[in-house]
Amino acid sequence: MTASPSPSGFSCGLDATLRVIAGKWKPLIIYFLIQGPNRYGALKRAVRGVSDKVLIQQLKELEADGIVTRRDYREVPPRVDYTLTPLGHSLAEALVPLCNWGADNMAEVARIFAEREAWQAGGAARAAEGKGARE
Incomplete structure (x- = not known):
């Protein structure tokens, strides 16, 4: 672990991680997606208390950051699901110790x-x- 600023503009690895998971709901979204692809409605039910606007915003940010992939089946009624990318899976695995600490x-x-x-x-x-x- 180093505390010196990197050429990427992050002060350390934790800074980079926190910028990706910044937001009240992103760690929970990642947690529920590690179990497999989820449709929007299932995520909305799993992440209790999040508004539609914020959930959509945070999913878009996670997609832009390469953590989540959005798959639109182009059906009527609309069917979309979200899944973790390989980068997202590695981030989810890094969150497991935090989940364990919280449970304990x-x-x-x-x-x-x-x-x-x-x-x-x-x-x-x-x-x-x-x-x-x-x-």
Whole structure:
């Protein structure tokens, strides 16, 4: 691992990786595509919470970056599926340790996030109380 800037403009390999997977949903899209080709509707159901606009945008970016291939069957009704390219498969394999870490630590992470939400909610309530006292 080197931290010196490369001729490609990336500060390190992690910088290059993060630029490709940047976005809240891209790692999940890649995760669900490692299992095989998926149609848009299946991806939409698998990646819960993503809007159509954002899913389409992120799929287009992953396609432009050479991670995903879009196959249009030119049928009526329209049928399109997405699959990982060889580069996409290598990226998906690199994400496996992160998936494992998340699975192994899910309960602890959930507890920490719950504490943070409670702390943030308490801070917002304190701020509102302070604002009310000043008025």
